[in-house]
Amino acid sequence: MHAIKDEVVTPVCRASDGIGYNDSVHAIEIKELFKSYGDLKAVNGLDLTVRTGEVFCFLGPNGAGKTTTVEILEGYRKRDSGTVSVLGYDPENGGRAFRERIGIMLQESGIQTQLSVREALDLYRSYYSHPRSTMELIEMVELNGSVDVRVEALSGGQRRRLDLALALAGDPELVFLDEPTTGFDPAARRNAWHTIDGLRSLGKTIFLTTHYMDEAQALADRVAVISDGQIVALDTPDRIGGRNTTTSTIRFLLPSSISVNDLPTLSNMEHLDADMSAEGESVTIHTSRPDLALYVLTSWSVGKNIELSGLTVSRPTLEDIYLELTEENN
Template sequence: MGTPTTNTGPVITVSGLRMRYDSFEAVRGIDLEVGRGEVFAFLGPNGAGKTTTVEILEGYRRRTAGDVTVLGEDPAHAGPSWRARIGVVLQESRPERDLTVAECLRLYAGYYPSPRGITETMELVGLADQAEATATRLSGGQRRRLDVALSLIGDPELLFLDEPTTGFDPSARRAAWDMIAGLRSLGVTVFLTTHFMDEAEHLADRVMVIAEGRIVAAGPPGTLGGRQRAAAEISFTLPPGASVAALPGPVRDALVDSVSDHMLLRSARPLAVLGPLITWAEAAGHDLPDLEVRRPSLEDVYLALTEPGTDAPPLDAPPLEAA
């Protein structure tokens, strides 16, 4: 970055944050902390308090109660010098009419005291070949890259990304993921909101889930809600001519559902079920071409956590991390 910092403390610290709109409390006393240089995913359904929280962190909305520090300052009272240290990519934006990509970046660079180089920024987001293209003629994916470029031109320490790949095709999403992951090498802290669980799992160092104004889970994507310790699901189609009664005892004991010939098993010790199943199939000359073993995905955990009225993490979850 053009103005590197030696501060290794948290970039964002929130304690007891509350936001009330008349009689409705949208945010109900949440705590969170974001470390420098990490990609932090903030997840929650519509109406959970996610957008309100992010707008408070960005300095666009005043809170009802609680302590908030972003880059060492309270966003509610921070001035232009603080705002120059953050970048914001909104869910929807409109490009500057009749300006090329390079001209847009040159215009925005003039708003900052120490902007990043225009060519460097275009290369960073993969728009070097579109430097002279009119912004309104860019594809959806290229336009989103321009949004990110405009947020990076001020050389920010902290970047807020709101639903960065909404409307993207799979190829464009993957390219955007590579671009966002590359921000780590610049030392940029990324605060990401997304409805795509695979996106959060691919990009985030840590995930936090908010539901009904409260934090319901926090931690690395692979361990959120205790999913690494949850029972595995094993599914396969019963071979022609075979019966449930012929299956080994450990397999029958783990059976939780069967629709037609499709078997669904659940076990906290999948190898204890898979071993007898495979041995039985080989001895009988059966094939199990659709055999599948899976633990709960991040999406499974997220949906369980955000069901209305959920009071605790699902599965075999440990207590929430201190945020």
């Protein structure tokens, strides 16, 4: 009797508990995604998986299909074909339950300018079943001094921080951040990064779009580069595009008394793949084994008591790799 009664009384969970949720390790799964606008293939067979709890950075030049892809994930656009799963929902018809669990910080979207910071937060908080507290949100984005200031009186950076707070109002599991720090001063950017880092340690998944490579480098667990509607590279910021295996650059200045020809010959040494060029006093060496090249160079210079001033060893930056990847495809 009891068993039957239970079935009658508790047929399904509340809508906000997430019908269709599966406990997969992937927050986002995209397979064979296509979307065209007329003849323009904005997204052209894109596959992508975002793991739960990672900060995933989505890079790509304007017009590469980045915004279209993100807006399909957010449920703003309908796809032409392919499968998309976001937290186990199809964003096209996830409805209220889906929206309870995601937060969206759009690139440019207004806030009711007549409301104060507190009123705006309270309004958007009221849309969610389990919102964060207003004070917590205000502290997260450091708007403590502007709680009762109207949105119309906020600076661009402050407004953007309120934007971030509004995206976090519902305490979402998955947050889409579209160029979240554009217009921030350096200190505010560091603070925003700190907030995003904090979200990661709470186990939230962050889908971050940015044009700042240092931001991707600082925050991302993995980076994907989109070009012509497809993913052209996907890896950690340090490994993407073979960044960890490509050649390094050694630079230094030779004292004027020393000629380039006096330097030890690196070019015919094994394993080095070295390639040296000089311009005046400045010497540049490209090599796949900077450790060996430096050993040879510094052994020579220390032995002869010559200072190689301004010595640097550098790997290509994320930006170098990004430009290389996106140029190849254009």
